[in-house]
Amino acid sequence: MVFKLPKILSSYTEWLDRQQSSILSAAAFITVANVISALSGFFRTRLLVAYFFGTPASSRAFEAFLVASQIPDMMFKLIVFGALSAAFIPIFTQYKKTSEQEAFRMTSTLMNLLLGVFLVIALIVFTFARPLTFLQTGSQFTPEQVVITTNLTRIMLAAQFFFAVSNFLTGILQSYRRFLIPALAPIIYNLGILLGVYLFAPTFGIYAAGIGVVLGAFLHMFIQFPSAYKLGFRYSFTFRWRHLNDEGRMVTHDGIKRVVGLTPARTSTLGISELQDLFTGKLATTIGHLSFVVVNFATSLMTLPIRFFGVPIGQAALPFLSDESDEKDLSRFSDLVLTSIHQISFFAFPASVLLLILRLPIVRLTYGARNFPWETTLLTSKVVAIIALSITAQAIVQLLIRAFYALKNTRTPFYIAIMSAAIYVTLSLVSVFVLHSGLIGLAVATTVSTIAEMMLFMFFLDRRVKGFASKKLWLPQLKMITASFLMAVFLYLPFRILDELVFNTSHVVQLLLLTITTGTIGMLVYIYFAALFDVHELSIIRDIMNKVGSWKKTLARTEEVILETNVENTDI
Numbered sequence: 261m262v263f264k265l266p267k268i269l270s271s272y273t274e275w276l277d278r279q280q281s282s283i284l285s286a287a288a289f290i291t292v293a294n295v296i297s298a299l300s301g302f303f304r305t306r307l308l309v310a311y312f313f314g315t316p317a318s319s320r321a322f323e324a325f326l327v328a329s330q331i332p333d334m335m336f337k338l339i340v341f342g343a344l345s346a347a348f349i350p351i352f353t354q355y356k357k358t359s360e361q362e363a364f365r366m367t368s369t370l371m372n373l374l375l376g377v378f379l380v381i382a383l384i385v386f387t388f389a390r391p392l393t394f395l396q397t398g399s400q401f402t403p404e405q406v407v408i409t410t411n412l413t414r415i416m417l418a419a420q421f422f423f424a425v426s427n428f429l430t431g432i433l434q435s436y437r438r439f440l441i442p443a444l445a446p447i448i449y450n451l452g453i454l455l456g457v458y459l460f461a462p463t464f465g466i467y468a469a470g471i472g473v474v475l476g477a478f479l480h481m482f483i484q485f486p487s488a489y490k491l492g493f494r495y496s497f498t499f500r501w502r503h504l505n506d507e508g509r510m511v512t513h514d515g516i517k518r519v520v521g522l523t524p525a526r527t528s529t530l531g532i533s534e535l536q537d538l539f540t541g542k543l544a545t546t547i548g549h550l551s552f553v554v555v556n557f558a559t560s561l562m563t564l565p566i567r568f569f570g571v572p573i574g575q576a577a578l579p580f581l582s583d584e585s586d587e588k589d590l591s592r593f594s595d596l597v598l599t600s601i602h603q604i605s606f607f608a609f610p611a612s613v614l615l616l617i618l619r620l621p622i623v624r625l626t627y628g629a630r631n632f633p634w635e636t637t638l639l640t641s642k643v644v645a646i647i648a649l650s651i652t653a654q655a656i657v658q659l660l661i662r663a664f665y666a667l668k669n670t671r672t673p674f675y676i677a678i679m680s681a682a683i684y685v686t687l688s689l690v691s692v693f694v695l696h697s698g699l700i701g702l703a704v705a706t707t708v709s710t711i712a713e714m715m716l717f718m719f720f721l722d723r724r725v726k727g728f729a730s731k732k733l734w735l736p737q738l739k740m741i742t743a744s745f746l747m748a749v750f751l752y753l754p755f756r757i758l759d760e761l762v763f764n765t766s767h768v769v770q771l772l773l774l775t776i777t778t779g780t781i782g783m784l785v786y787i788y789f790a791a792l793f794d795v796h797e798l799s800i801i802r803d804i805m806n807k808v809g810s811w812k813k814t815l816a817r818t819e820e821v822i823l824e825t826n827v828e829n830t831d832i
Contacts, residue, residue, distance in 0.1 A: 292443075293440065293443030293444050293446075293447065296444075296447050297443075297444075297446040297447045297450060298564055300447050300450035300451060300454075301446075301450050301560075302626055303450075303454065304450045304453050304454050304457075305557075305560075305626065305627060306626070306627070307454060307457055307458075308322065308457065308469060309322075309627055309631060309632050310630070310631060311457060311461050312325075312466055312469075313631035313632055313633075314631050316549075317404070318465075318466070319550060319553075319631075320402060320404065320405050320549070320550075321404075321405070321408050321465065321466040322466060322469075322553065323405065323549075323550060323552050323553050324401075324404075324405040324406075324408035324409040324412065324466070325408070325409075325412055325466050325469050325470065326552060326553060326556050327393075327396065327397060327401070327405070327409050327541060327545070327552060328393075328408070328409040328410075328411075328412035328413045328416060328470070329412075329416060329473070330396060330537065330538060330541060331385060331389075331392060331396065331413055332385075332413060332416045332417050332419065332420045333420070333534075334534040334537075334538070335378065335381060335382065335385065335417075335420055336378075336420040336423050336424060337530050337534060338527050338530055338531055338534065339374060339377055339378045339381065339424070339527075340374050340378065340423075340424040340427055340428075341427060341530065348370070348428075348431045349431050349434060349435050350665065350666060350668070351518050352366070352367065352431065352432070352435045353435045356435065356436075360492055361492075364432075364492060364493050364494060365496070366516060367428060367431075367432065367493065368494075368495055368496045368497075369516060370428075370516055371424075371425065371428050371495070372497065373516075374424065375421070375424055375425070378420070378421065378424055379421070382417045382420070382421070385413070385417060386414050386417060389410045389411075389413045389414050390406070390410045392413070393406050393409045393410050393413065394406065396538050396541055396542060397409070397541070397542065397545045398542050398543065398544070398545035398546030398547075399545075399546050400545055400546060400547065400548050400549055400551070401545040408466060411467065411470075412466070412467065412469075412470045415467065415470040415471065415473075415474065416470050416473050416474065418474045418477075419473045419474045419476070419477035419478075420477070421477075422474070422477035422478045422480065422481045423477050423480065423481070425481050426445065426477070426480045426481035426484060429442075429481065429484035429485065429487075429488045429493075430442040430445070430484060432488050432491065432493055433484065433487055433488060433491070436491055438487060438491070441483065441484055441487045442484060444483065445479075445480045445483050445484055446480065448476070448479040448480055448483050449476035449477065449479060449480040450476065451476065451479070452472055452473075452475040452476025452477070452478070452479045452480075453469065453472035453473055453475070453476045454472065455472060455475060456468055456469065456471045456472020456473070456474075456475045456476070457469055457472050460472075528674050528677075529670070529673045529674040529677045532674075532677040532678060532681045533677060533681070535681070536681050536684055536685070539685060539688070540555060540688070540702060541555075543688060543692055543702060544699070544702070546692075547692065547698050547699060548698075550633075550636055551698075551699055553636070554636060554639050554640045554643060554699055555643070555699065555702065557623075557626075557627050557640050558640050558643035558644045558647060558703070559647070561615065561622065561623070561626060561644050562615070562644065562647045562648060562650070562651060562654075563654075564611075565607070565608050565611035565612065565615070565651050565655065566608070566651060566654050566655045566658065590725050593663075593666075593667075593725060594725045594728050597659070597660075597663050597721070597725075597728070598728070598732055598733055600659050601656055601659060601660075601733070601737075602736050602737070602740075602796070602797050603797055604652070604655045604656055604659060605652055605655075605656065605736075605737055605740050605797075606740055606790075606795065606797035606798075608651050608652040608655045608656075609652055609740050609741065609743075609744040609786075610744055610747060610782070610783060610786045611651060612648050612649065612651040612652055612744070613744050613747050613748045613751065613782065613786075614751075614779055614782060614783075615644060615645075615648040615651065616645055616648045616649070616748065617748060617751045617752050617755055617778075617782070618751075618755065618775055618778060618779060619641040619642075619644045619645045619648065620637075620638075620641040621765065621771050621774060621775045622641075622644070622775065623637055623640050623641045623644060624637060624765075624771060625768070625771060625772060625775060627640065639699060642699075642700060642703075643699055643700065643702075643703045646700065646703035646704055646706075646707055647703050647706050647707055649707050649711075650706060650707040650710040650711060653710045653711045653713070653714040654710050654714075656714050656717075657710070657713055657714050657717060660714070660717040660718070660721060661673050661717070663721060664717075664721070664724075667724065669724070672720050672724075673717075676713060676716045676717055676720065677713075679712070679713075679716060680709050680710070680712060680713035680716070681709070683705075683708065683709040683712050684705050684706065684708075684709035687701075687704065687705035687708060687709065688701065688702055688705040691704060691705055718733075736795065736796065736797070739790070739793040739794070739795050740790070740795055740797075742789070742793065743786055743789035743790045743792075743793055743795065744786065746785065746786075746789050747782050747783075747785045747786040747789065748782075750781070750782070750785040751778060751781060751782035751785065754777075754778055754781050755774075755778040758774055758777060758778060759774060762774075
């Protein structure tokens with residue numbers, strides 16, 4: 261049984277479906293879309309704060325909404341995302357080289373199997389949503405919040421079903437090196453939430469946010485169907501995961517067997533991360549009212565640079581790394597990883613500095629709607645300042661995880677996740693219950709455990725790919741760290757002077773001007789010192805500035821990442 265899309269839905273313009281043939285060009289498209297997505301996310305968050313922070317009761321309802329998203333999100337990541345991120349793209353890529361029809365048939369079968377498992381577990385969660393809410397929250401979570409969280413958890417289970425289908429489509433498109441449509445999908449998701457809140461908030465209150473999540477998830481899936489269809493994907497309701505071999509014996513489909521075989525370690529790795537998030541939520545709702553909101557908002561700000569640089573380059577690199585991992589000589593693979601790490605660090609280090617120094621105006625601009633308490637704003641900015649120090653580490657980890665997946669190695673990330681989680685849990689318990697440092701202690705635990713995780717990944721990758729952690733890695737990193745430190749020094753002084761003497765930051769426009777002005781000064785200082793220290797990645801900005809008028813040609817270049825194996829001499 262095969263379902264076909266209406267003809268009108270396959271009429272995307274050519275440029276939307278264009279193949280990206282280098283990591284940098286693919287990452288550029290993803291980054292631009294992520295910037296737009298982040299802006300829509302800012303607008304979405306401010307709308308939610310404006311709607312639901314008018315009274316203590318409504319702000320507690322909003323906190324319940326954030327808590328309610330944890331278990332549905334965890335289900336999706338463990339059941340679907342674990343299989344797709346660990347194995348689907350590399351194995352689908354190999355299959356389509358010999359038979360696209362077989363690759364798509366395998367996709368439909370795998371999709372149906374995973375969705376079947378998802379629906380069974382979703383039914384269990386729907387039934388036991390209330391006791392699960394008690395398990396994931398602390399003593400400061402009120403009975404009213406428990407009721408709201410229970411109902412919203414059940415509503416948002418539907419959204420994860422749409423996300424499950426959508427991420428299969430994302431995997432297909434990225435396997436064909438089509439990155440733009442998957443990058444635009446989160447923007448449509450945010451618009452769906454905005455629409456749901458705008459239409460239903462007057463009638464359903466906080467439940468309008470849950471309805472918006474479901475609507476946004478559907479649109480996230482819907483926008484990707486036409487591109488996947490044009491590439492040849494035809495969904496079929498089939499469960500043919502076993503077939504007769506040449507000897508007449510029933511055997512499991514090799515591709516599905518390999519995906520399933522690689523999934524448990526990845527799912528276990530994600531499971532540790534998700535349990536860590538649940539543990540954080542439990543502690544936050546034990547510390548006090550709105551503590552979970554502070555953690556959520558601070559983490560969202562910290563992840564923005566990771567979304568802009570770490571995730572795009574990591575996503576774009578996986579198909580290329582998968583191609584290079586098939587070779588016995590991993591020198592090209594190593595150089596590709598090094599190039600990507602330096603590109604991530606070049607942007608992530610100054611982003612970390614900007615968030616550290618400009619934390620208060622950024623928090624005010626992002627979340628500081630009139631209803632958002634000033635004390636909560638100050639606490640959020642303090643947490644942001646601490647976890648900003650871990651931005652580069654988290655961004656690099658996104659790439660290194662995918663490097664191990666490209667090598668068909670999912671066990672090492674699992675072991676590293678266990679060690680990192682152990683560090684985090686130990687530090688968090690000591691900070692909250694021994695030192696009584698509250699959310700500040702949680703932030704310190706996050707930063708320390710993340711940096712430790714990055715160092716562990718580099719250590720084990722160096723053991724797998726000999727000579728990885730060499731001068732080629734550390735010397736450029738040291739240059740960028742030094743330039744970032746000097747940027748912080750020269751950024752802080754004008755920020756303080758302009759804040760006190762020039763701008764009246766009680767007005768949003770002047771607060772925005774202060775942030776833009778000082779941020780620009782800081783970036784110019786960083787670029788100056790990067791040029792002074794001969795940081796090679798500065799050529800990325802130089803290329804963009806020199807060829808703004810011919811951006812299509814610039815982004816289409818492939819030599820700099822794919823063909824060149826000498827990292828030091830690569831002209832990007």
